[in-house]
Structures are given as C-alpha cells and as structure tokens.
Amino acid sequence: xxxxxxxxxxxxxxxxxxxxxxxxxxxxxxxxxxxxxxxxxxxxxxxxxxxxxxxxxxxxxxxxxxxxxxxxxxxxxxxxxxxxxxxxxxxxxxxxxxxxxxxxxxxxxxxxxx
Amino acid sequence: xxxxxxxxxxxxxxxxxxxxxxxxxxxxxxxxxxxxxxxxxxxxxxxxxxxxxxxxxxxxxxxxxxxxxxxxxxxxxxxxxxxxxxxxxxxxxxxxxxxxxxxxxxxxxxxx
Numbered sequence: 001x002x003x004x005x006x007x008x009x010x011x012x013x014x015x016x017x018x019x020x021x022x023x024x025x026x027x028x029x030x031x032x033x034x035x036x037x038x039x040x041x042x043x044x045x046x047x048x049x050x051x052x053x054x055x056x057x058x059x060x061x062x063x064x065x066x067x068x069x070x071x072x073x074x075x076x077x078x079x080x081x082x083x084x085x086x087x088x089x090x091x092x093x094x095x096x097x098x099x100x101x102x103x104x105x106x107x108x109x110x111x112x113x114x
Numbered sequence: 115x116x117x118x119x120x121x122x123x124x125x126x127x128x129x130x131x132x133x134x135x136x137x138x139x140x141x142x143x144x145x146x147x148x149x150x151x152x153x154x155x156x157x158x159x160x161x162x163x164x165x166x167x168x169x170x171x172x173x174x175x176x177x178x179x180x181x182x183x184x185x186x187x188x189x190x191x192x193x194x195x196x197x198x199x200x201x202x203x204x205x206x207x208x209x210x211x212x213x214x215x216x217x218x219x220x221x222x223x224x225x226x
Contacts, residue, residue, distance in 0.1 A: 004157070033213050042120075042203060042218040043158070056213060091157055093214075102148070103214055105157035 003027065005074075006092050006106035013082045013113050021077040021109045025094030032075045033093045033103060034060075034067060043091060049075060082113045117141045118206050120217035129226045133191040137204030137217055140185065144206040148214065149178060149189045152201045161202075162189070194224045 003026035013019050025032050030051050035043040045059040049069035060067065064082075069075040079086055089110050093103040119138045127133045137147075145166040150158035164171040164178045164187065171178050177190045191198055201221050205214040 006157075035216070040218075042118075042216040045213045045215065048213050059213075093157075102160050102163065104160065105150075107155075107157045110155075 004029075004092060004094050004104050004106035006090075006109050008109060009107065011109055011111045013111065015083055015113055016081050019079040019082050019086070019111055019113075021079075021090050021092075021111070022074045023077070023092030023094075023106060024074040025092075026104055029094035029096050029104075031055075031095045031097065032069050033095075034075075034077050035091045035093065037089045037091060037108075039088075046077070079111075082111070084113050087111055087113045116217075117144075118204055118215050118217040120202075120204055120220050122220050123218070124221040124223070126223045126225060127194045129196055129224055130193045133189075133194045133198065133222055133224065135189040135191075135202050135204075135220050135222065137187045137189075138185055139187075139206050141206070141208070141215075142185070143208040143212075144215075146207050146209050147178070147180060147187050148205045148207075149176075150203045150205060150216075152203060152219070158203055191222075194222075196224050196226050198222060199224045 005024040032049045034046040037043050047060045047067045048056040064080045066078045089108045091108045093105045095103045148163040149161040151161045152158045162176045180187045201219040203219045204217040207214050
C-alpha cells in the first residue's frame with residue numbers, strides 16, 4: 001500500500017477553482033487507475049491509464065474532469081471549476097499488468113470543496 | 115446498476131468467533147474476485163483473491179469461497195481479532211482489460 005504515493009493527502013478548494021491530484025505508481029507498475037469514494041459509498045471507477053495513454057475513461061464525468069499519465073512523472077487527475085459535489089476521497093491504484101490481478105492503492109486524496 | 119453487491123453495511127462479531135462477509139455479483143463475465151480491507155483515512159489494502167477456476171482460497175485466518183452458480187462469494191475470518199475491525203470491500207473483474215468493480219463495503223466490528 002505504501003508503494004503508491006498520492007499527494008496531497010488533503011486538498012481544500014473553493015467552488016470554481018481547479019484541483020490537481022497526483023499519483024506516483026509503485027515501481028515497475030505502468031497501469032494506473034483512479035477511483036472516487038463518496039461518503040458511505042464504495043469505490044467508483046473513473047479512469048484507467050497506461051503510460052501516455054487513456055485506456056478506459058468510462059467512469060469519468062465528461063466535463064471538468066481529465067486525467068493524464070505522462071511518460072515521465074506522476075499521473076494527474078485534474079478537476080476544473082470544482083463544485084461541492086466533487087468533495088470525495090480520490091484513490092489511485094497501480095498494477096504491473098493489464099490483467100489487474102492485484103491493484104495496489106495509495107492512501108488517497110481527500111478533496112473538500114467549500 | 116450495481117454489478118457487485120454487499121448487502122450488509124455492517125457486521126459485529128465477538129473476538130475469537132468467525133466473521134462471514136458476503137458479496138453477490140451480477141456480471142457473468144467476472145472471473146476474478148478480490149477482497150480489500152480499508153481503515154479510516156487509508157487506502158484499501160489487498161487481502162485475498164480467487165479466480166473463477168477455484169471455489170476456495172485460503173490464506174492464514176482468511177478464506178474466500180466462490181459459488182459461481184449462485185454468483186456469490188464470501189470471506190471468512192477465523193478467529194476474528196479486534197484489529198480486523200475495518201471496512202471490507204469485495205471487488206471483481208473480467209481478466210483482460212477491465213478495471214475492478216467494487217461493492218459498497220461492509221463495516222466489520224470485532225468486539226473484545
């Protein structure tokens with residue numbers, strides 16, 4: 001679990017601002033997944049990326065949300081013009097292979113929109 | 115449309131007894147199942163998994179049972195310990211390129 005690094009751990013944004021969440025996968029992992037957890041809910045899949053490619057973004061809202069995983073550097077989940085409903089815990093997971101047999105999670109970023 | 119369902123939001127068990135957490139799924143394409151454990155303010159931690167070619171997998175105090183015909187799996191923890199108190203998530207995927215689909219979780223409280 002400690003191998004996947006997410007920062008910041010906590011992020012407070014005012015409505016209308018941008019939020020940037022970062023995720024560095026475990027060493028040797030090239031597959032990254034972003035999940036969102038709303039209060040009292042399970043983890044909802046948002047987007048799956050491999051280096052420089054978005055493989056599946058079916059869970060990501062069409063507007064205001066974007067994700068990238070550049071060749072160098074961490075994966076970034078970007079939320080533009082945040083609204084109160086974006087307040088949630090955002091978790092990143094990484095895996096070594098596409099088969100996703102064991103995805104390891106980071107500690108999450110808790111976003112609060114005020 | 116929930117493809118993975120954990121119908122018990124919470125469960126309380128006495129220390130030393132068996133904890134049984136249940137999970138149902140609807141997608142017949144799922145062929146790999148995992149259980150994750152989550153403490154407050156931490157990310158989920160992988161616990162145990164099972165492939166659809168098996169009906170049981172055991173790791174120490176943790177055993178996962180899979181009933182494919184019923185589309186049901188369960189996690190058994192025996193004996194339960196206070197440190198097991200956490201939220202347990204069931205997850206499923208179809209091997210290949212589909213991401214994990216999670217249930218809503220069951221909060222287990224082990225009472226000393």
